[in-house]
């Protein structure tokens with residue numbers, strides 16, 4: 001029997017956590033370890049665990065990956081509250097958040113192409129992070145803001161404060177700091193194909209669902225600084241954050257959805273049991 005069942009009867013705390021798989025491929029061991037940790041935190045706190053499907057990337061998300069993710073997580077013994085949240089069904093909520101940011105004058109339309117930004121920004125930034133948006137591409141602060149179109153056809157970006165040190169205490173990794181404007185720049189909140197960015201959608205959802213702790217992979221630490229700015233802009237207290245170390249293969253490469261042999265479905269097909277997988281997580285660093 002798997003030990004990680006968050007039973008509804010046990011809930012008696014205000015803790016709300018969430019699992020947020022992106023259905024862009026099959027879940028692998030690295031996802032499983034992070035999601036197991038998220039479920040364990042909710043279980044220890046006798047709180048609730050929500051499940052949200054991050055399916056805003058129309059080109060890469062596929063319904064069969066959503067189905068597979070839910071099946072894999074349930075097979076692993078994780079349980080969550082119903083209903084599941086599907087980001088592509090929540091566009092009206094994200095649009096409201098965009099309008100709030102627009103009314104507050106905290107965003108601007110960006111007419112430069114990704115290529116312009118890349119060329120002006122020079123070398124790519126840390127890991128696979130987006131290039132720092134050049135400051136002289138920004139409209140001046142006192143310029144009149146274009147209205148939001150009904151169907152958006154330009155990229156909208158959040159204006160990050162110049163050189164403000166942003167800090168948070170990570171539940172697993174200790175204190176984290178980044179300098180806004182230097183470690184990351186003005187980031188996308190809405191794309192010209194009329195879809196919200198990950199940063200906006202995740203903050204909107206974490207606010208709307210009252211999430212008290214976000215447990216996710218360490219690849220998103222840099223995103224957390226951006227999201228902290230959005231929580232502040234929306235006058236909301238941020239949740240706590242715990243970023244799980246990323247899992248690597250024998251050659252030190254970060255596990256990715258292309259590591260098919262380590263996908264949960266392949267492991268399951270090879271006869272590995274959920275108990276064996278969980279044992280590995282709980283008995284290795």
Ligand code: GLU
Nearest residue numbers: 020021022054202215216
């Ligand atoms: N969907 C994201 C991922 O799979 C996680 C987003 C989040 O937890 O905020 O990497």
